[in-house]
Amino acid sequence: MEESKAAEDLAFIRKIMDESSSFAEAGGDQFVVWGAITGLGMLGTWAIASRYLPGNGTTIWTLWFAALAAGFLLSYWRSRQQQRRPVSNSANRQIGAVWFAVGMPMLLLFFVGQSYELLRPQAIPATAAALLGTGIYLTGTLARINWLRNLAFVWWLASIALMLVHGATVFLVYALLLFALYVLPGIKLSQMARRAGV
């Protein structure tokens, strides 16, 4: 066995292990599901708060409970599908952990914060945008998708912009941002995953 071949084999092993361990699905369909659900919830909140639709605070709470229940059901169905993914590796587990870690503070802040009136409803979109930016940045880094990682900076800028929007309009702006910067990238990620045979 030649020494040069041994060095070449070692380089080959390193390359293939690196590619396989970092092969990750960015979870485009989860982006679509949660982006569409929260986007529609925000549109409903805006419409009720602006009196375009009848309702009050209880209606908005009911709307969000229904939206989140639908989101969790769809996510559960998707997680069962993911058990059938072609590969189970650390990158995919880490991405799952990132979104769990992003989702939990969102739920805590919005439900507990709202229940005890510790957080103004108008502050929700800016806070959520900042957390989404964090999740997107980490997902883009782990999945090695540069445009996705860079999208995080747009979300963080959007978070600042949302702090400057007053009244119920902030819900409308956030809903539009969700469709443009979360659902559409999710569709793109799903297409990429399908092309890669995931």
Place this chain on the structure above:
Amino acid sequence: MAEFDHTLIDDVIHSRLRLAIMAVLASVDRAEFSFLRRQVNATDGNLGAHLRKLEEAGYIRTEKQFVDRKPRTDCYLTDVGRSAFRSYVERLGSLVQVAKVDSANEKKHE
């Protein structure tokens, strides 16, 4: 020349495709046949034959099942396989190290 015992190189792993399969499986928890095929750039028949050889050696195990009425084969590295792969990589590393020492000695004598 420094000592290197080539008989210690594992013949089961010492094939480019089987080495690639082992490397993929060593870096994931589980890989489906189609994922492996894409990663190692092999045909179905070729990959199947090499998987059988690795399975006979006890280095990998496969699970066959039907998902949505389609056959699916999941591949896993066994503990024996992981240990064999680690030893193989260590021996490759020691060979490279031996070559470096020889090269340094030759330069000294020049």
